[in-house]
Amino acid sequence: MIQTVSKLYVMEDKINEFLEVFKGMIEPTQKEKGYIEYEIYQDEEDPALLIVLEKWESKEDFDNHLQSKHFNKIVPEMVKLMRKEGELNICKRAL
Amino acid sequence: MIQTVSKLYVMEDKINEFLEVFKGMIEPTQKEKGYIEYEIYQDEEDPALLIVLEKWESKEDFDNHLQSKHFNKIVPEMVKLMRKEGELNICKRAL
Numbered sequence: 625m626i627q628t629v630s631k632l633y634v635m636e637d638k639i640n641e642f643l644e645v646f647k648g649m650i651e652p653t654q655k656e657k658g659y660i661e662y663e664i665y666q667d668e669e670d671p672a673l674l675i676v677l678e679k680w681e682s683k684e685d686f687d688n689h690l691q692s693k694h695f696n697k698i699v700p701e702m703v704k705l706m707r708k709e710g711e712l713n714i715c716k717r718a719l
Numbered sequence: 720m721i722q723t724v725s726k727l728y729v730m731e732d733k734i735n736e737f738l739e740v741f742k743g744m745i746e747p748t749q750k751e752k753g754y755i756e757y758e759i760y761q762d763e764e765d766p767a768l769l770i771v772l773e774k775w776e777s778k779e780d781f782d783n784h785l786q787s788k789h790f791n792k793i794v795p796e797m798v799k800l801m802r803k804e805g806e807l808n809i810c811k812r813a814l
Binding site for chain 1: 745770778811812
């Protein structure tokens with residue numbers, strides 16, 4: 625199982641638009657092989673910082689997700705609404 | 720429900736020691752009011768970057784956690800083994 629942590633720095637005036645675009649990712653992602661969890665959170669201090677937490681059965685499943693049609697169609701639209709590059713951590717349980 | 724994301728930057732030669740110290744947090748934290756989830760992950764690219772993901776029923780429950788005896792006894796020991804200040808994001812579900 626892998627856990628990914630993605631910090632997404634959205635333009636302050638595009639948060640709702642970004643979330644609308646992101647919504648298109650949820651259903652197709654939940655249908656992918658190895659999908660476990662796919663949640664988006666909003667930082668309380670900086671509402672324009674959104675954090676996506678994903679759990680996948682394997683790294684391979686996550687890599688397939690990155691190659692998926694919906695990912696490559698929607699993520700570029702999300703990037704247009706971001707104020708700077710995001711951060712992605714791909715992790716394994718430490719304990 | 721709140722989700723916290725804590726990035727902890729451990730000294731490269733103190734990872735195992737850090738995890739041993741951190742173990743002392745798990746059981747008492749799981750007994751606290753409002754505890755839902757408390758997991759520690761290790762970044763695949765930087766094994767000295769540990770990410771703690773916590774879910775709590777409320778912000779108040781999380782604040783009580785920060786005031787708890789075990790937190791104030793153990794976290795200072797963890798900080799001694801860190802190479803730089805950590806990052807804490809306190810979040811709510813965005814969707």
